[in-house]
Amino acid sequence: MKIFRNILLFLLMLTSTGILAQQDTLKLQREARALLRDGNDLYNKQKYVDASVAYKKALGKNSKYQKGNYNLGNALYQEKNYKEAVPQYELTAKTAKDKFAKAEAYHNIGNAMMEQKQYQPAVDAYKNSLRNNPKDDETRYNLAVAQQLLDKENKDKKDDKNKDKNKDKKDDKNKDDKNKDKDKDKKDGDDKDKKKDDKDGKGDDKQDKNKDKKKQEPKPQQGKMTPQQMKQLLESLNNEEKKTQKKMNAKKAKGKKVKQEKDW
Numbered sequence: 001m002k003i004f005r006n007i008l009l010f011l012l013m014l015t016s017t018g019i020l021a022q023q024d025t026l027k028l029q030r031e032a033r034a035l036l037r038d039g040n041d042l043y044n045k046q047k048y049v050d051a052s053v054a055y056k057k058a059l060g061k062n063s064k065y066q067k068g069n070y071n072l073g074n075a076l077y078q079e080k081n082y083k084e085a086v087p088q089y090e091l092t093a094k095t096a097k098d099k100f101a102k103a104e105a106y107h108n109i110g111n112a113m114m115e116q117k118q119y120q121p122a123v124d125a126y127k128n129s130l131r132n133n134p135k136d137d138e139t140r141y142n143l144a145v146a147q148q149l150l151d152k153e154n155k156d157k158k159d160d161k162n163k164d165k166n167k168d169k170k171d172d173k174n175k176d177d178k179n180k181d182k183d184k185d186k187k188d189g190d191d192k193d194k195k196k197d198d199k200d201g202k203g204d205d206k207q208d209k210n211k212d213k214k215k216q217e218p219k220p221q222q223g224k225m226t227p228q229q230m231k232q233l234l235e236s237l238n239n240e241e242k243k244t245q246k247k248m249n250a251k252k253a254k255g256k257k258v259k260q261e262k263d264w
Contacts, residue, residue, distance in 0.1 A: 029061070036065070036068055039051045039055040046078075055173075059072065067094075085112050090109065093128070099133065102132045104129075107139050110139070115124060
């Protein structure tokens with residue numbers, strides 16, 4: 001009888017403990033819902049930072065509050081804090097049991113990725129959204145835009161890669177041409193030196209011939225002029241005289257005014 005009584009007391013204690021725990025859980029859930037409503041009011045007033053604070057407090061009361069995660073993601077998105085918004089949407093997509101809720105979460109992930117110009121993750125997110133809600137035309141349109149931007153990005157990367165490749169080839173070609181020019185300059189220099197040596201040799205021969213020629217030509221006697229030299233001297237004196245006369249005439253004519261006839 002005593003044993004039965006102890007068992008009964010133990011069961012009563014467990015039951016009361018469970019009831020108290022359940023009551024605490026319900027209390028926290030009510031507080032979380034109240035904070036969520038506060039956050040929604042602030043969100044509608046476009047006070048997104050304050051709304052984020054309220055949603056975080058709601059999640060502090062109930063970490064598994066799906067609406068809290070989703071709404072926090074929206075508030076962060078409106079703050080343009082796309083990087084932190086994505087994990088909130090991902091958590092919603094993971095825990096939501098409703099397909100439409102999953103589709104909306106993935107759609108918003110795609111939008112946040114688009115804002116960050118991360119086109120491949122955006123395409124993947126939109127596809128996941130359509131898997132959960134194939135009739136969503138808005139998601140289908142966004143997917144088409146994201147795919148187009150992704151194709152352009154891949155094409156630009158490919159073009160840049162080809163440009164770098166062509167640049168490397170051009171640099172190698174310029175290097176080869178430079179080496180060829182260097183070899184050519186060296187060859188030209190050698191040829192030039194060779195020609196110079198040949199020229200110097202010929203120059204010496206020519207100089208020796210001129211020396212021999214000078215030795216053979218008769219030298220004019222000192223103090224006497226040849227007929228040719230006398231003729232050149234007379235012509236030079238006549239030219240100087242003509243120049244002097246011309247200068248004199250120019251001085252006389254200088255300052256002479258030309259009278260203009262007037263038409264009365």
